[in-house]
Amino acid sequence: MIRVENLSKHFIRQASGRWQRGKGEVVQAVKDISFCAEDGQITGLLGANGAGKTTTLRMIGALLKQDGGHILVDGVAVQAGQQATQAQMGVLSDARGLYPRLSARENIVYYGVLHGMSREQAHQRVDVLAEVLELKPILERRCDGFSQGEKMKTALARALVHDPKNIILDEPTNGLDVLATRALREFLRWLRSPAGGSKCIIFSTHIMQEVERLCDHVVVVAHGKTVAQGSVAALLSQVGATDFEDAFVKLAFDQSAEPSIQTRSAA
Numbered sequence: 001m002i003r004v005e006n007l008s009k010h011f012i013r014q015a016s017g018r019w020q021r022g023k024g025e026v027v028q029a030v031k032d033i034s035f036c037a038e039d040g041q042i043t044g045l046l047g048a049n050g051a052g053k054t055t056t057l058r059m060i061g062a063l064l065k066q067d068g069g070h071i072l073v074d075g076v077a078v079q080a081g082q083q084a085t086q087a088q089m090g091v092l093s094d095a096r097g098l099y100p101r102l103s104a105r106e107n108i109v110y111y112g113v114l115h116g117m118s119r120e121q122a123h124q125r126v127d128v129l130a131e132v133l134e135l136k137p138i139l140e141r142r143c144d145g146f147s148q149g150e151k152m153k154t155a156l157a158r159a160l161v162h163d164p165k166n167i168i169l170d171e172p173t174n175g176l177d178v179l180a181t182r183a184l185r186e187f188l189r190w191l192r193s194p195a196g197g198s199k200c201i202i203f204s205t206h207i208m209q210e211v212e213r214l215c216d217h218v219v220v221v222a223h224g225k226t227v228a229q230g231s232v233a234a235l236l237s238q239v240g241a242t243d244f245e246d247a248f249v250k251l252a253f254d255q256s257a258e259p260s261i262q263t264r265s266a267a
């Protein structure tokens with residue numbers, strides 16, 4: 001189970017103009033995000049571009065340190081850069097970061113070994129994941145020159161190689177064709193089921209269909225804040241809509257617009 005409470009994070013974006021030296025824009029990427037992702041459920045973070053989804057997932061994956069708030073993974077506090085929660089976490093972040101000179105198989109096995117698997121175990125797991133994610137045709141090819149979808153499938157397999165209990169996926173269907181998207185959806189449903197290990201799965205998206213088809217719990221994020229959460233049915237009834245896209249637009253955009261960017265002297 002992953003519990004996120006009152007998470008916040010800002011970035012300083014340096015101004016580039018000659019007369020702006022020393023000034024910076026404060027980008028409050030995440031202002032106040034709270035939700036709970038249960039085991040055996042798929043939780044979707046749904047929000048417009050720039051809403052703060054990636055930043056939130058990177059903090060949960062211990063890739064970024066939060067300014068405020070708490071993240072508990074199975075009761076253990078997440079600390080950026082520390083190993084405590086990472087062993088049981090599979091993270092597909094926006095930076096796919098594959099080694100171009102290694103084959104898809106080598107990239108995945110390498111991560112498995114880093115997670116403490118023997119090479120034999122890691123190779124066995126690659127064969128299982130290659131079947132499910134339809135990776136077989138590219139498994140022995142160097143990643144250099146891979147298409148977006150091929151990179152995505154390889155990065156997904158790499159994130160899941162150590163069979164983590166908690167799975168964090170940032171826009172996992174980005175670049176996948178319709179068959180690969182369907183295969184991934186099926187796989188996520190299986191991972192959520194008792195047979196697949198009742199994993200705790202969080203993913204971000206702005207695709208409504210994906211949320212409607214997959215999510216048990218939806219967290220709507222706007223301007224860095226949680227503005228609504230619940231099942232698809234609960235969110236529909238909250239705003240009296242029958243179409244989920246209409247519900248999302250009401251929930252995410254009917255908020256009074258709050259700027260995320262302010263100019264100030266950079267510290």
Ligand SMILES: Nc1ncnc2c1ncn2[C@@H]1O[C@H](COP(=O)(O)OP(=O)(O)OP(=O)(O)O)[C@@H](O)[C@H]1O
Pocket residue numbers: 011012013027028029030047048049050051052053054055056206260
């Ligand atoms: N390293 C950074 N430096 C400066 N600003 C950043 C940085 N990372 C994110 N931001 C800003 O924080 C805000 C939230 O970004 P984030 O990537 O979390 O949004 P998102 O919901 O994932 O968007 P998208 O759906 O477009 O991927 C945006 O305004 C973005 O420009």
